[in-house]
Amino acid sequence: MNLHEHKIMIVDDEPALRRMVREFLQEEGFGQVVTAGSCREAEQVFRREHPHLILLDVMLPDGDGFMLLQKLHTESEVPVIFLSARDEDENRLRGLGLGADDYVTKPFLPRELLLRVGAVLKRVYRIRDNADEKKVIQLGDCVADLRSGVIRRKNRPECGEKKEREPEAGKESGRENSPEEVQTTEVTLTAKEYAILEKLAANRGQIVTIDALCEAVWQDGSYGYENTLIVHIRRLREKLEQDASRPKHLLTVRGLGYKLV
Amino acid sequence: MGKRTVLKKSVTGIRIFSYSVFTFVMIAGLTLAVNITFFILLALQYHQVMPRYIKGEEVIEELTPTQDGYRLSDRMGSQLDEKGQWAMLLDETGRVVWSHGRPEEIGDSYTVSDIARMSRWYLEDYPVYMRVWEDSVMVVAIPRNSMWKYSIEFPISWIEYFKRIWYWMLLFDFLWILTLAVVFTRRWSKTREQARIEWIAGISHDTRTPLAVALGYADALESGGRLSGEERQKAAVIRHQCMVMKELIEDLNLTSRLEYSMQALRMEEVHPAAVLREVAAAFLDDAGEGTLEIEMDPDRQAEGIVLMADRQLLVRALRNLFHNSLRHSEQTDTTVIRLGLRDEKRFCRILFADNGIGYSDEMLRQLNGRKSRQPIQNIRGLGIVCRIVQAHGGQTVFGNGAQGGSFCEMRFRKRRKKVSYRDNTSLQHYTID
Numbered sequence: 001m002n003l004h005e006h007k008i009m010i011v012d013d014e015p016a017l018r019r020m021v022r023e024f025l026q027e028e029g030f031g032q033v034v035t036a037g038s039c040r041e042a043e044q045v046f047r048r049e050h051p052h053l054i055l056l057d058v059m060l061p062d063g064d065g066f067m068l069l070q071k072l073h074t075e076s077e078v079p080v081i082f083l084s085a086r087d088e089d090e091n092r093l094r095g096l097g098l099g100a101d102d103y104v105t106k107p108f109l110p111r112e113l114l115l116r117v118g119a120v121l122k123r124v125y126r127i128r129d130n131a132d133e134k135k136v137i138q139l140g141d142c143v144a145d146l147r148s149g150v151i152r153r154k155n156r157p158e159c160g161e162k163k164e165r166e167p168e169a170g171k172e173s174g175r176e177n178s179p180e181e182v183q184t185t186e187v188t189l190t191a192k193e194y195a196i197l198e199k200l201a202a203n204r205g206q207i208v209t210i211d212a213l214c215e216a217v218w219q220d221g222s223y224g225y226e227n228t229l230i231v232h233i234r235r236l237r238e239k240l241e242q243d244a245s246r247p248k249h250l251l252t253v254r255g256l257g258y259k260l261v
Numbered sequence: 262m263g264k265r266t267v268l269k270k271s272v273t274g275i276r277i278f279s280y281s282v283f284t285f286v287m288i289a290g291l292t293l294a295v296n297i298t299f300f301i302l303l304a305l306q307y308h309q310v311m312p313r314y315i316k317g318e319e320v321i322e323e324l325t326p327t328q329d330g331y332r333l334s335d336r337m338g339s340q341l342d343e344k345g346q347w348a349m350l351l352d353e354t355g356r357v358v359w360s361h362g363r364p365e366e367i368g369d370s371y372t373v374s375d376i377a378r379m380s381r382w383y384l385e386d387y388p389v390y391m392r393v394w395e396d397s398v399m400v401v402a403i404p405r406n407s408m409w410k411y412s413i414e415f416p417i418s419w420i421e422y423f424k425r426i427w428y429w430m431l432l433f434d435f436l437w438i439l440t441l442a443v444v445f446t447r448r449w450s451k452t453r454e455q456a457r458i459e460w461i462a463g464i465s466h467d468t469r470t471p472l473a474v475a476l477g478y479a480d481a482l483e484s485g486g487r488l489s490g491e492e493r494q495k496a497a498v499i500r501h502q503c504m505v506m507k508e509l510i511e512d513l514n515l516t517s518r519l520e521y522s523m524q525a526l527r528m529e530e531v532h533p534a535a536v537l538r539e540v541a542a543a544f545l546d547d548a549g550e551g552t553l554e555i556e557m558d559p560d561r562q563a564e565g566i567v568l569m570a571d572r573q574l575l576v577r578a579l580r581n582l583f584h585n586s587l588r589h590s591e592q593t594d595t596t597v598i599r600l601g602l603r604d605e606k607r608f609c610r611i612l613f614a615d616n617g618i619g620y621s622d623e624m625l626r627q628l629n630g631r632k633s634r635q636p637i638q639n640i641r642g643l644g645i646v647c648r649i650v651q652a653h654g655g656q657t658v659f660g661n662g663a664q665g666g667s668f669c670e671m672r673f674r675k676r677r678k679k680v681s682y683r684d685n686t687s688l689q690h691y692t693i694d
Contacts, residue, residue, distance in 0.1 A: 020474050106473040110480055256542050256545070
């Protein structure tokens with residue numbers, strides 16, 4: 001099932017908010033949106049429509065969303081995003097482990113809500129994204145392919161590395177007037193380098209702190225790997241950059257972390 | 262029944278018992294206080310309530326021996342009659358030698374035991390008072406059922422003991438009453454605080470939903486392609502103002518909850534150096550090219566500190582400091598923010614400094630908790646920084662740098678909690694108390 005074919009139910013006692021969220025969802029492409037203004041109505045709509053995701057307000061005129069969630073979860077494991085209007089709810093949502101998939105505090109930006117809706121649907125219903133495309137990163141004359149964990153560079157042959165001759169991109173499109181072939185060097189990423197590059201690529205253009213990189217690589221919530229990280233970064237630069245001592249893509253943000261541009 | 266249920270029930274039982282004991286003690290104390298007040302008032306009223314009766318010595322003064330016996334002045338005689346009193350004089354043998362107004366049932370001769378009995382209590386239910394006059398005894402009676410008489414005696418040792426302890430008793434009473442007053446006042450004030458917090462929470466809750474609608478539509482208008490550039494600009498202003506209101510509501514809520522210690526802290530292991538980097542990186546990402554410069558200066562030892570703290574609140578405090586610096590920086594220059602972390606013997610210090618316009622003297626007075634001579638200025642965001650640090654048992658110091666700009670030092674008292682959890686690092690764990 002396509003992402004936008006999923007049915008979404010909005011439960012909120014404020015008609016203007018229901019209407020607004022429905023409009024945004026429909027503009028985004030979600031064709032099936034149903035609404036309810038109370039716990040009772042929500043139960044009826046839920047049994048009739050069988051939605052794939054519920055946007056649930058915490059405070060409803062005839063009960064609270066937490067109780068309704070528990071009741072609905074006895075019938076189905078439908079994912080729920082809470083719409084909360086109180087800071088205190090955040091504590092409850094975080095502390096009690098009610099089984100909500102996410103929560104948004106009012107007021108919220110529509111883009112933020114839509115992103116969360118998409119993320120929950122993709123996660124719960126395992127919808128394949130165009131993630132594969134995102135796993136191929138073009139960095140100047142270098143291509144990092146995270147699917148296979150290799151970096152392909154042009155015109156930099158090195159000893160011991162696999163070399164192959166590839167037709168130039170123009171040749172595939174039928175241009176036969178350029179017989180020139182470009183030498184491509186392929187280097188393999190180590191597991192640590194892969195994890196670092198994957199984290200940086202996921203946040204391309206943004207600073208990734210030393211701590212976030214350590215967490216991504218060593219995954220034990222611990223610190224103290226900064227020096228080891230520097231070594232891995234240097235090796236990664238040697239594979240990615242034309243000149244590792246003057247990096248153009250994997251930049252250092254002094255005292256904070258690194259950025260992939 | 263599970264172990265947890267039993268434990269929960271017994272905890273509830275203990276709580277109910279404690280409340281009952283507390284209520285009982287409170288009621289008993291209050292009753293005692295009311296009674297003491299009542300007796301004091303009664304003692305003050307005693308002389309007004311007590312009728313003025315004629316005493317034996319007054320009768321003796323008006324009694325004159327004559328050849329026939331004794332003669333009472335007419336004035337005293339009429340006064341005795343007026344008050345319903347009577348009097349008689351007994352000689353050394355117990356025989357009545359003179360009387361005035363003596364009822365018929367009262368005999369004219371008394372033995373020593375009769376006299377001993379009447380000297381303490383009553384004579385034929387008449388309360389009587391006696392006065393020795395030479396060899397005779399003057400007996401003056403007041404009307405029946407007008408006076409309660411009882412003889413009370415105490416051992417001298419008890420009186421001595423009482424004399425030694427009476428001021429301690431007074432002091433105890435005073436402290437008890439003071440405690441009651443404090444307890445009642447605190448309960449009353451807590452109820453008021455609770456009502457205020459709930460009111461603020463209610464208002465902010467009711468405001469958020471309409472604000473969500475306003476913010477949502479403003480954002481949609483701004484990002485949609487239907488409006489002209491100028492109209493889109495207006496929509497952007499509305500969206501921005503909605504975001505400002507959102508922040509105001511959050512700040513108001515958080516301030517009131519922190520002020521009255523109603524904010525439950527979610528304590529967890531926090532690596533302050535990582536938090537500093539995370540917040541700094543987020544601001545640097547959002548800042549325009551060349552508008553923000555961040556200098557990190559954590560000392561090597563401080564890198565490994567782990568605190569027990571509410572991570573989200575610490576992030577909030579740092580974000581507020583960043584916002585404040587960016588808002589009040591000189592517009593022409595790049596905002597430079599220096600972040601530092603220091604590990605000291607008993608404290609962990611987070612340092613934040615900027616190159617902005619600095620704080621006014623009045624703001625510094627307010628931020629550093631000194632009495633202000635002027636009305637409170639708008640220090641909402643920085644006030645939250647103070648409250649967050651205080652909620653963790655820490656202290657804040659705000660000031661202006663010698664070379665310009667302002668600084669904030671957040672000092673957390675640290676307590677060693679446990680040894681490092683990884684062998685290849687020298688992490689130190691502290692908890693904020």
